[in-house]
Amino acid sequence: MEKTKKIAVMSGKGGVGKTTVAVNLAVALAAEGYQVGLLDLDLHGPNVQRMLGVSLPPSEGEKIVPAKYGDSLKVFSLAMILQEGAPVIWRGPLKHKAIEQLTRDVEWGDLDYLICDLPPGTGDEALSTFQIIKPDAVIVVSTPQKVAGDDVRRAINFVRRLNGKILGLVENMSYLICPNCGEKVYVFGKGETEKLAEEFGIPLIARIPMDPEVVSLSDEGKPAVVYKRGTVIEEEFKKIVEKVLSL
Ligand SMILES: Nc1ncnc2c1ncn2[C@@H]1O[C@H](COP(=O)(O)OP(=O)(O)OP(=O)(O)O)[C@@H](O)[C@H]1O
Numbered sequence: 001m002e003k004t005k006k007i008a009v010m011s012g013k014g015g016v017g018k019t020t021v022a023v024n025l026a027v028a029l030a031a032e033g034y035q036v037g038l039l040d041l042d043l044h045g046p047n048v049q050r051m052l053g054v055s056l057p058p059s060e061g062e063k064i065v066p067a068k069y070g071d072s073l074k075v076f077s078l079a080m081i082l083q084e085g086a087p088v089i090w091r092g093p094l095k096h097k098a099i100e101q102l103t104r105d106v107e108w109g110d111l112d113y114l115i116c117d118l119p120p121g122t123g124d125e126a127l128s129t130f131q132i133i134k135p136d137a138v139i140v141v142s143t144p145q146k147v148a149g150d151d152v153r154r155a156i157n158f159v160r161r162l163n164g165k166i167l168g169l170v171e172n173m174s175y176l177i178c179p180n181c182g183e184k185v186y187v188f189g190k191g192e193t194e195k196l197a198e199e200f201g202i203p204l205i206a207r208i209p210m211d212p213e214v215v216s217l218s219d220e221g222k223p224a225v226v227y228k229r230g231t232v233i234e235e236e237f238k239k240i241v242e243k244v245l246s247l
Pocket of ligand 1: 011013014015016017018019020021042045047119120172173208209210211212213214215216218219
């Protein structure tokens with residue numbers, strides 16, 4: 001994986017849409033013709049598999065063959081080898097080992113990009129990811145609320161403390177388009193992510209609107225970049241792809 005560019009998708013807070021961003025970024029990069037791997041490192045709440053509707057093929061010997069979405073995207077999530085609904089009750093050292101194993105024993109092949117979906121916060125998985133995978137860059141996902149901002153600050157400081165590179169911020173659920181009048185409604189407020197970007201001197205790469213269809217599509221394993229073509233969502237993901245390609 002020496003030539004593979006590794007991107008970690010992080011957030012300070014849970015439920016902000018980190019997995020949605022990781023999944024759609026991976027699909028969009030693969031659609032550009034790159035060989036992409038998507039590794040779900042949210043060991044306690046792995047959702048990548050559901051959002052793409054994929055499952056594992058039979059394993060080959062010691063190696064784990066990842067699931068495929070289309071021709072150029074390989075996907076692995078712990079959910080694929082756990083019994084449905086089974087909780088992961090692991091302490092830090094076990095998680096560290098699991099991340100080492102997922103990087104080593106999954107048959108990733110030659111990848112241009114590996115997208116790692118981290119759990120929320122700055123816990124064991126994030127630390128182990130920095131030690132083992134050593135991401136080339138991090139995308140931090142936030143939502144416009146002040147409480148999300150507080151947690152994102154912690155995530156950014158964590159990455160900086162580990163000398164990681166932050167590619168930029170993605171603001172998810174930025175606004176809702178009113179279905180009646182077409183006006184933007186800033187459900188969670190406005191301006192917090194810009195403030196963070198300015199405070200830390202990092203770019204605000206994209207603003208993804210809140211769209212109820214994203215929820216149902218995700219639940220059905222249909223990524224928005226494929227099923228909502230020609231919308232602002234696709235445009236905003238193009239901006240994230242461009243930023244990643246500039247690495
Ligand atoms: N732009 C959006 N518009 C509407 N719903 C969204 C949007 N982005 C994400 N969601 C929905 O919000 C929920 C949480 O998203 P997601 O799982 O991507 O967040 P997360 O930050 O990875 O969560 P976790 O903290 O559990 O890892 C999902 O139901 C998802 O479909």
